[in-house]
Amino acid sequence: MLKLEIVTPTGQVYAQDVDMVTLPGTEGEMGILPQHAPLITTIGSGEIVARRGLSEDRILVTGGCAEVTAERVAIIAVFATDESAIDENNAEEARKRAEARLQEKLSPEETALVQAALTHSLNQIKIKRRGR
Amino acid sequence: MASTRDIRRRIKSVKGTAQITKAMQMVASSKMRKAQQAAINGRPFAALSREITVHAAADATDFSHPLLEEREVRKRALIVVSTDKGLCGALNSNLLREAVKYDTAHTRFIAVGKKAAQFLARTRRDLAAEFTYRDTPTFSECQAIANCAKEMFVSGEVDQVDVLYTRFINTLSQRPDIHTVLPLGDPADKVAEHAKAHPEAAPARDYIFEPSVGGVLEQLLTYELSFQVAQLLFEAKASEHSARMVAMKNATENAQQLIKALTLEYNKVRQASITKELLEIATAQMALG
Known part of the structure; x- marks a missing residue:
């Protein structure tokens, strides 16, 4: 059993015991099983897939770090949304907001942040549409 | 002497004012609770981020990073966190009085909030950047501020970054306070501190770092910095709203x-007017009778 924890600055998003975790590392996807060697990695944007028995939980993350030890996977992420909690309208609105912001004059670091928000909302929309 | 109509009109207008201030008081108290809640919500993130940083730093012993480097302080940056709006008592004037104490020649200012920006521009300080933040600051806003400070620090433009904000002591009292965010300090100290606080949890050894030790720690330290800024902003917001309340x-x-x-x-x-009228009626009757 692996203990999976996902925490964002606005609170804890996920805490469950799972059988296997797939992480979107910046260097590519990685599957984590119990008794994995200790690992610390940065995370890009994508889905974390947590397998519990036959069911799967998918959590969308954008940007973060993960620490893997033999019995635990701890993830801190800037954005994270549980897939079942994705609201397409909200995501669509966030996308529009981010796109509007990009039209404005922004400093480079602000642009990077808005880009991250945009990626996160686009991913949300993509996942929601794929499910249909 | 004012006529009854004038007085009535004034009473009405004062009543209107009282209603507005009462409403603002309620809004401020609910916003204060929100800011406090946001600060509390961020705690698990801070704890976990610190834990990972400590584990990583404990493993990578021969590690140095520009963000940790302590230099002789020749020039410093001051991030002044003020409010956007007034009507919050002496909060901003107390805060800006502290800002004035900084030597202008060796300080660059970063204004957060409109009041600080206006003040620094008016007093012709060296204003490097200007940020705004919302009632409940988001992590992205804090990242933008942190990135700006980080760049100034890493490029060697400044040797220390301080944040001047209003500390929340309780609902009735807030005090301007200064917190140094950069350099972040030696991770070895934190490792020792953490080991003391959690003697049972010896960190695992020989971590694999992906993509590299430097890359991972860079990101962790950036989070740490942004998070410190975020906590200070939340505190400043809570102070603002309680002062306004x-x-x-x-x-x-x-x-x-x-x-x-x-x-x-x-x-x-x-x-008085009724008495006067009665008197007039009585005099008139007496004159007739």
């Missing part, structure tokens, strides 16, 4: 006192 409460009380005084005045004038 108290200021508005006083304003409402003053207005109510004024209404009382005006009502008394009104009744006096009204009675």
Whole structure:
């Protein structure tokens, strides 16, 4: 059993015991099983897939770090949304907001942040549409 | 002497003011709770981020990073966290009084909030950047501020970054306070501190770092910095709203006192005019009879 924890600055998003975790590392996807060697990695944007028995939980993350030890996977992420909690309208609105912001004059670091928000909302929309 | 109509009009207008200040007081108190809640919500993230940083730093012993480098302080940056709006008592003037104490020649200022920006521009300080933040600051806003500070620090433009903000002591008192965010300090100290606090949890050894030790720690330290900024902003917001709450409460009380005084005045004038009229009627009757 692996203990999976996902925490964002606005609170804890996920805490469950799972059988296997797939992480979107910046260097590519990685599957984590119990008794994995200790690992610390940065995370890009994508889905974390947590397998519990036959069911799967998918959590969308954008940007973060993960620490893997033999019995635990701890993830801190800037954005994270549980897939079942994705609201397409909200995501669509966030996308529009981010796109509007990009039209404005922004400093480079602000642009990077808005880009991250945009990626996160686009991913949300993509996942929601794929499910249909 | 003012006529009854004038007094009535004034009572009405003061009542309107009292209603507005009362409403602002309620809004401020709910916003204060929100800011406090946001600060509390961030704690698990801070704890976990620190834990991972400590584990990583404990493993990578021969590690140095520009963000940790302590240099002799020749020039410093000061991030001044003020409010956007007034009507919050002496909060901003207390804060800006501290800002004035910094030597202008060796300090660059970063303004957060409109009041600080206006003040620094008016007093012709070296204003490097200007940020705004919302009632409940988001992590992205804090990242933008942190990135700006980080760039100035890493490029060697400044040797230390301080944040001047209003510390939340309790609902009734807030005090300007200074917190140094950069350099972040030696991770070895933190490792020792953490080991003392959690003696049972010896960190695993020989971590694999992906993509590299430097890359991972860079990101972790950036989070740490952004998070410190975020916590300070939350605290400044909570202070702002509690100061506003108290200021508005006083304003409402003053207005109510004024209404009382005006009502008394009104009744006096009204009675005086009734007495006068009675007197006139009596005199007229006496003259006739």
